[in-house]
Amino acid sequence: MNRRMFLQCGSSTLAVGYGLSLVGCRGTDAPDAAFAPYPHDPVRAENFTNPLFIPGAEGPLGVLDVSDVPLALTARTATFPLLAGRASPFLLFETSYAGKTFQNPIFRIKRGGHFAATLRNGLNEPTIIHWHGLHIPANMDGHPTDSIGPGKNYPYAFTVNNRGGTYWYHTHAENLTAKQAYGGLASFFIVEDDDDERLTRALDLKFGETDLPLVIQDKRFSAASELVYQPDATEKLMGHFGDIILVNLTPNPTLEIGPRFYRFRCLNGSNARIYRLVFMRGKQQLAYRVIGTDGGLLDRPYEVKDAFLAPGERLDVLFDASQLRQGDTVFLKSLAFDSMHNEGAMEMAGANRTARLGDSVEFNLLKLVVTRPANGPRAVPARLSQVEPIDVGRATVRKVRLELAGMRWRINGEVYRKDAFPIDARRNTVEIWELHNAQQSMPHPMHMHGFQFQVLSRQNSPKQIRALGGYGNGRIVSDLGWKDTVLVWPGETVRLAVDLSHDFGGDQTYVFHCHNLEHEDAGMMVNMRVRA
Numbered sequence: 051m052n053r054r055m056f057l058q059c060g061s062s063t064l065a066v067g068y069g070l071s072l073v074g075c076r077g078t079d080a081p082d083a084a085f086a087p088y089p090h091d092p093v094r095a096e097n098f099t100n101p102l103f104i105p106g107a108e109g110p111l112g113v114l115d116v117s118d119v120p121l122a123l124t125a126r127t128a129t130f131p132l133l134a135g136r137a138s139p140f141l142l143f144e145t146s147y148a149g150k151t152f153q154n155p156i157f158r159i160k161r162g163g164h165f166a167a168t169l170r171n172g173l174n175e176p177t178i179i180h181w182h183g184l185h186i187p188a189n190m191d192g193h194p195t196d197s198i199g200p201g202k203n204y205p206y207a208f209t210v211n212n213r214g215g216t217y218w219y220h221t222h223a224e225n226l227t228a229k230q231a232y233g234g235l236a237s238f239f240i241v242e243d244d245d246d247e248r249l250t251r252a253l254d255l256k257f258g259e260t261d262l263p264l265v266i267q268d269k270r271f272s273a274a275s276e277l278v279y280q281p282d283a284t285e286k287l288m289g290h291f292g293d294i295i296l297v298n299l300t301p302n303p304t305l306e307i308g309p310r311f312y313r314f315r316c317l318n319g320s321n322a323r324i325y326r327l328v329f330m331r332g333k334q335q336l337a338y339r340v341i342g343t344d345g346g347l348l349d350r351p352y353e354v355k356d357a358f359l360a361p362g363e364r365l366d367v368l369f370d371a372s373q374l375r376q377g378d379t380v381f382l383k384s385l386a387f388d389s390m391h392n393e394g395a396m397e398m399a400g401a402n403r404t405a406r407l408g409d410s411v412e413f414n415l416l417k418l419v420v421t422r423p424a425n426g427p428r429a430v431p432a433r434l435s436q437v438e439p440i441d442v443g444r445a446t447v448r449k450v451r452l453e454l455a456g457m458r459w460r461i462n463g464e465v466y467r468k469d470a471f472p473i474d475a476r477r478n479t480v481e482i483w484e485l486h487n488a489q490q491s492m493p494h495p496m497h498m499h500g501f502q503f504q505v506l507s508r509q510n511s512p513k514q515i516r517a518l519g520g521y522g523n524g525r526i527v528s529d530l531g532w533k534d535t536v537l538v539w540p541g542e543t544v545r546l547a548v549d550l551s552h553d554f555g556g557d558q559t560y561v562f563h564c565h566n567l568e569h570e571d572a573g574m575m576v577n578m579r580v581r582a
């Protein structure tokens with residue numbers, strides 16, 4: 051299916067500026083003569099020749115065990131060889147420890163461990179770090195108003211009590227999160243616990259070999275192979291999309307594997323793009339098991355054929371390569387889907403550069419080639435962990451409306467104001483949040499700071515989501531377990547159970563926002579105060 055679409059807008063269409071319309075438009079498929087394959091085009095399988103970057107013991111994405119290791123972490127401008135070894139301006143977190151230097155280190159810590167790091171801002175603009183998914187005091191969380199200016203320091207020290215799982219950290223600079231995260235300021239924060247270790251032993255997994263973090267990001271490059279981030283008005287409204295996909299900062303990556311189980315910890319680190327993950331051998335879609343989501347392992351493995359992954363979300367999957375033979379090739383892909391961007395506003399802005407890779411195109415993320423011998427257990431544990439449901443027996447209901455008005459994405463009619471506290475809750479209470487996305491809207495991945503929540507139900511979901519149901523109350527596999535980010539499609543109502551228990555001293559002010567980073571920076575965010 052060729053997605054380059056033209057739009058027909060009825061006379062009732064309300065023109066809202068930027069040369070595009072947000073209501074009343076219908077997309078029609080039409081061939082686009084301008085479309086042509088381009089270097090690093092992820093649709094073309096033959097482009098996939100670059101070895102996937104594997105995290106090592108130092109350097110970029112180097113793995114750093116951080117329990118009780120006080121670090122100095124500098125956010126700085128640098129260059130990084132992203133495309134064919136050509137240096138691109140890049141932003142990264144850098145630290146040194148035990149004679150080794152790390153860029154965007156993968157922090158790894160045991161549950162209950164203590165983390166301490168001083169952020170030094172070596173950029174020429176404000177910044178701050180958010181520890182995405184961690185349950186920590188608000189002054190450790192990277193609230194945008196805690197952003198520090200160039201040359202300033204911010205001390206972090208907290209105990210990590212989260213369940214084992216794949217968390218991450220990234221800039222949360224006031225009004226600059228999208229640009230800085232796109233520029234490179236993000237990496238993983240891995241928490242290990244007993245359940246995780248049991249799985250690692252059962253499947254004989256090794257981090258960095260058969261247990262691999264995969265950060266998926268879409269980027270755009272200039273002719274000189276330099277990262278480009280210059281969102282126009284349309285992209286500020288819809289989100290910034292790239293046409294070259296990087297996995298672990300590698301374009302068109304390939305990985306040699308053996309016929310055994312692999313754990314892939316997928317993180318969508320893109321600004322705005324949603325992926326629909328499948329493993330395909332030729333035209334055959336291979337089943338895989340989802341074993342974890344944002345807040346760690348699920349109760350058991352869930353076999354699926356495809357799953358959505360929105361910006362900010364993690365999907366921890368087991369891929370059974372023991373069903374493959376030597377020489378087999380499998381692609382991790384993103385399947386085509388309906389992006390539901392106001393039923394076509396995105397496409398109407400077809401002149402914008404994002405049109406090179408739309409959501410209604412199937413494209414490749416990672417090529418897996420079986421070249422190694424078999425060397426792993428064949429049986430997956432039937433149980434992985436315990437997920438105790440939050441008791442919502444006495445919960446109060448909070449309604450949260452997501453909508454566009456006056457050309458701004460809003461939460462309950464508001465855009466972000468640092469002096470307003472639209473979500474004002476009490477500590478040690480349980481709430482049910484009813485997130486309702488307007489019909490004339492686009493998907494919003496909503497992220498809560500400070501707390502993991504549980505998804506109770508999805509209602510009025512679009513067909514492509516209903517088709518993935520089967521987990522009770524309209525939920526899809528990405529909704530299971532503990533979550534900090536949930537994708538809400540146009541027209542949907544998604545109900546969350548939120549337990550606001552904590553043992554931090556005093557009022558805690560976090561934020562709740564859309565993880566489409568352009569939306570966040572444009573104010574699709576509210577303060578969330580949990581009173582002591």
Ligand SMILES: [Cu+2]
Pocket residue numbers: 459493494495564565566569570574
């Ligand atoms: Cu949004």
